[in-house]
Amino acid sequence: MIIGICGKSGSGKSTLSKAIIDKYPNQAIHVEIDKVGHYVLGLPQVQEQLVNTFGKNIIDNDKINRKRLGDIVFNSYQKMDKLTDITWKYMQIEIDNIVDNNKEKIIILDWLLLPKSKYLHMCDYKILIDIPYEVRLKRAMERDNITEEDFILREKATIEYQSDDFDYIIKSENIEKVRKMVNIL
16 A cells, blocks of 8 residues: 655654554555655765756765755756756656565655655555644744744745645644544555
């Protein structure tokens, strides 16, 4: 089974994913697609393409500085598209390997941009967590130790969701209601 969990930054995707993992220990895996993206930034071929596209100033200690790269791409849809064009094929390879190697498990795909990928259509259950901006802002600032300006920049990279794409929509920031959702699965 594949469960897709979407929502904007600070919505509770990881919290819901953890609740599912807790209910099905050793039977479920949580794939944070953002972390797959962070992993591929370390691949030499990806780093080379990113430097050629965005400049050497994104490198710090022989690694991509995600903050510097984010400052560039979160301000421009065109630059974000360039980043995606470079990284996505490598991310798909990693995600496909995870899915192929865990067919006997519950696979939770957790990603803000899941609807823009082929993976949403592979999901047996599609869940959107849609909670208020102010709640998400507070959570993200505390969790990620970022400023409100950083959060606003992050919000620029989000998408608008189509409710018809999802089987379930969670509109509550109440963690107990989120946990009850797990009992449906």
